[in-house]
Amino acid sequence: MHRTQELAAQVVEQVDKGRTLTEALTRLLRNDSELSSSTRGAVQDISYGILRHKGELNYWLRTLVPKPLPHEALERLLLVAIYQLAYTRAAPYAVVDHAVKHAGHIAGGRLKGLVNGVLRNFQRREEELRASSLSNEEARYNHPAWWIRTLRRAYPQDWQAIMLSSNTHPPMTLRINARVCDASQYLQKLEQAGMAGTILGSHAVRLEKPLPVRELPGFAEGEFSVQDFGAQQAAPMLALTDGMRVLDACAAPGGKTCHMLELAEVEVTALDVDETRLLRVRDNLARLKLSANVLAGDAGQPAAWWDGRLFDRILADVPCTASGVVRRHPDIKWLRRPGDFAELARQQEQLVDALWPLLARGGKMLYATCSIMPEENGQQLTAFLSRHADARLVNAEQLLPCPDHDGFYYALLEKI
Known part of the structure; x- marks a missing residue:
């Protein structure tokens, strides 16, 4: 000891x-x-x-x-x-x-x-x-005082529930490979192996208790991946159809890239600025027997890597405070500072403005964060729409941390 x-x-x-x-x-x-x-x-x-x-x-x-x-x-x-x-x-x-x-x-x-x-x-x-x-308050809710004030202003009805949820242990949720089976079929495999879970969606199962992935049936065979249920909402929102060209602009570690490829026969470019983190993307693709164009590059500087061909869909999973995934990373709430929002907002703005010209007319871009802070979500969306007259909001959704998932924000934009 x-x-x-x-x-x-x-x-x-x-x-x-x-x-x-x-x-x-x-x-x-x-x-x-x-x-x-x-x-x-x-x-x-x-x-x-x-x-x-x-x-x-x-x-x-x-x-x-x-x-x-x-x-x-x-x-x-x-x-x-x-x-x-x-x-x-x-x-x-x-x-x-x-x-x-x-x-x-x-x-x-x-x-x-x-x-x-x-x-x-x-x-x-x-x-x-x-x-x-x-x-x-800091002792009761185990969050910094400034964070508590921010959430109270943003969510006057939910701020306490958000923090209490953020202090819990996160669930282990599986994304079942749609090319192989669905949630009900995989749940039967779990039960046969003496394990228990709950179906959250057509291809999502939350385990009753976390387990090493190699102890679960079908991991090596690519039957599932570990991915929070909130993160699993991104790929379906893009409404992918076979033959589309898709850009995952901040792809590592590759969960959303793989999910898109499980849902449709699409041509995906998985881009990330960190070459080392792209190793995870390649590993995930190989285990799931999927294929994508894995590319190292800065999404905010497309001239250095873009081939000039427009994309039908773009997933812009932008850098953020990660305030929605605090229960998985409890250090976040103590490492972040109030001034971080302004700097990250500048990065987010620069990135989505650089990506928007790469989208074909009639195409859709999904703006995504794992944040619950309005400065990175709704306020960022409003500012983007004011800068781009050819952008139409299809829908936006703020997921707050709860027993089933972490906190995420999604805004689907169409180029008109």
Whole structure:
């Protein structure tokens, strides 16, 4: 446990310094090849849990220790240990004992008594602290105060439900390959294998509990892919028919590219600015036995890669704050800043304006984000329509985080 606490505290430190949680975990665990699978799993679970409950944990720690702690490493160690005491099945005596031992390596060991006292005090006052935290919004909703204010303004009826949903563990949802079978047929395969799920759509199944993909029937054979049900709405909205030329403008890791190819015999260009991330696109295409033109290039600079042939459909899955997928990436809510919206809005505007001339008359472009923030969605759509007289809104939909899916925004535009 001592090693687990140490590594989890290092992950939190990296996120505090601006790295994403995925990057921090990958870098840290890759550098220690001798770690057991159980330790790796524990470090990941604790790291995700701390960032999911960071508002509450910070409030508890500030209540227990009102004055600034003498060492940053001490604060992270205490957050790890308090999270273990509050939200894991780890033996409390072991959590405290190992945390005190770990404190022996901080500031010459002078802080061991402080760590022991804080953790013992938390154990005595846990019920009181939980009740008290309900009066503090950051602690109650585990989101930064500015984020809470933004959601309250944008969704006066739903802001609390959005945050509560964003703090839950995400479901594992499968997209069943339409070329192979449908959801009901695949559900029968799951049941025969002793697994359970719920049908969400004609080709979507939500598992009762997450499982490694290789334990599920038909993965190697390309019978399904893992994809949130909200993300699965993009490809059908494009109303694809055989023979169309389609551009997936920000394709990696390839889920939507593959979904489009499962639905129709279309010619897809899968574009992404990151050559490394395109390896995932190629891997997914190969496993599903699908074919696309995979191309490295900047969607905002089409002159460098476009062959001059117009597209019938364009999927513009633009960069965004990812505020709709916080339950999968809890670090997002702590890494984002209010000023991020303006910068991302400029990127989004530049990208869709660059792509619009590539669309044929009568063609459709789907503007998509995994965000729930109006600045990136409805406001961006209104501004786009004001700039392009030849654009007609077919329909727009804001999906809010809920048990079935994450948060997404879709606006389907037709060139008239």
